[in-house]
Amino acid sequence: GRGLWLRVFARTEATGWVLGDPQRVAQIVTNLVGNAIKFTKTGGVTVELSRAAGTPGGRIVISVQDTGIGIAADRLERIFQPFAQADASIAREFGGTGLGLSISRSLARLMGGDVGVTSRPGEGSRFELRLDLPQADPPGDxxxxxxxxxxxxxxxxxxxxxxxxxxxxxxxxxxxxxxxxxxxxxxxxxxxxxxxxxxxxxxxxxxxxxxxxxxxxxxxxxxxxxxxxxxxxxxxxxxxxxxxxxxxxxxxxxxxxxxxxxxxxxxxxxxxxxxxxxx
Known part of the structure; x- marks a missing residue:
């Protein structure tokens, strides 16, 4: 009932096909979006798919940007530990990030990629899933x-x-x-x-x-x-x-x-x- 918006779009250069595990990618993005919604009281969440310029093959970047509470610089790495919370008072109000971010990073690394974050308290957070995937022919269907x-x-x-x-x-x-x-x-x-x-x-x-x-x-x-x-x-x-x-x-x-x-x-x-x- 918070009236948040969710915007999902792909950059125009994000065309063509790459070969990857769609279920794992979906799980990571679902975790990142769920986490963003949890820590956003007003505004919303933007999900963007792009292809990294100047990289060989099929590097794709899926970013999840929220207008939420943000995270202090010294805590950015800790949030990827299981059951870490940005702040005890925030944990009480919003519940922990639980295993979502930890699992997301592990899945990304299993696929040879990574999940990173940039954030400032009060200004929201931007999580990025980066994957280097081999380019592929379009599927027959x-x-x-x-x-x-x-x-x-x-x-x-x-x-x-x-x-x-x-x-x-x-x-x-x-x-x-x-x-x-x-x-x-x-x-x-x-x-x-x-x-x-x-x-x-x-x-x-x-x-x-x-x-x-x-x-x-x-x-x-x-x-x-x-x-x-x-x-x-x-x-x-x-x-x-x-x-x-x-x-x-x-x-x-x-x-x-x-x-x-x-x-x-x-x-x-x-x-x-x-x-x-x-x-």
């Missing part, structure tokens, strides 16, 4: 992605997003809001059921792991209520960190129409909307 974007729903959809993780919400809103879709966000399965009773949604994006009432239970209860009250069927797409067959089967058995695995790609999201949304 790049044309398929373009086809998917053309197949995206042509009209604005009314979507219910049931997701307790604020970073995931910002990522999904960042992908779908610019396309004109209206997103109603709830934090758990009980809130999702209440919203479904009151609203009329073209599609539900339902996280499976939520507090109070999980996504599987909420989906089962809603399908039972639809049947009991003779309501039209609302499409529900499961969101989960697991791609195991058993998880997919569980989601479908509970009454979900499809199953998407995080980190979500725009292509997969648009494909699901085009295929399953009402209308």
């Amino acid at each position: 790049e044309r398929a992605d373009l086809r998917v974007e053309r197949a995206a729903p042509s009209r604005p959809l009314s979507l219910l997003l049931a997701e307790d993780n604020d970073v995931n919400v910002l990522v999904i809103e960042g992908m779908l809001a610019p396309l004109g879709h209206c997103i109603t966000r709830v934090r758990d399965g009980a809130e999702a059921l209440a919203a479904l009773r009151d609203g009329n949604f073209d599609l539900v994006l339902m996280d499976m792991l939520m507090p109070v009432l999980d996504g599987l239970s909420a989906t089962r209860q809603w399908r039972a209520l639809e049947a009991a009250e003779g309501r039209g069927r609302t499409p529900i797409v499961a969101l989960t960190a697991n791609a195991f067959d058993s998880d997919v089967q569980q989601s479908l058995a509970a009454g979900c129409d499809a199953h998407l695995t995080k980190p979500l790609s725009l292509a997969a999201l648009l494909q699901a909307l085009a295929k399953y949304a009402r209308g």
Whole structure:
């Protein structure tokens, strides 16, 4: 409820393809963005992708800049230690950075890169993920992605997003809001059921792991209520960190129409909307 903004953009020179581990990169960026949001009371967070000039091959830089509380110079390296906090009073108000930054740096170094930070107290912080990745040919399905974007729903959809993780919400809103879709966000399965009773949604994006009432239970209860009250069927797409067959089967058995695995790609999201949304 702090009304923060999230801006995500790529520099014009950041084109072409490099070969890397997209899941690890997504985990690092998610950690950095989550950390930035946690320590930002007003303003917002800017994520920028660029290619480092004058470097051979494919050095990419992903920076996460916030308008938050900032970090004193003598504490900049300490924040990468597990459970380090910038300041005891800040720790009480915002909670620790926990393992997020420590894991992010470790993952980056495993890939031959690094995470660095520049900051001043009161002026926000800028974290940079730097990776030297080999340049690569475009994958064969790049044309398929373009086809998917053309197949995206042509009209604005009314979507219910049931997701307790604020970073995931910002990522999904960042992908779908610019396309004109209206997103109603709830934090758990009980809130999702209440919203479904009151609203009329073209599609539900339902996280499976939520507090109070999980996504599987909420989906089962809603399908039972639809049947009991003779309501039209609302499409529900499961969101989960697991791609195991058993998880997919569980989601479908509970009454979900499809199953998407995080980190979500725009292509997969648009494909699901085009295929399953009402209308």
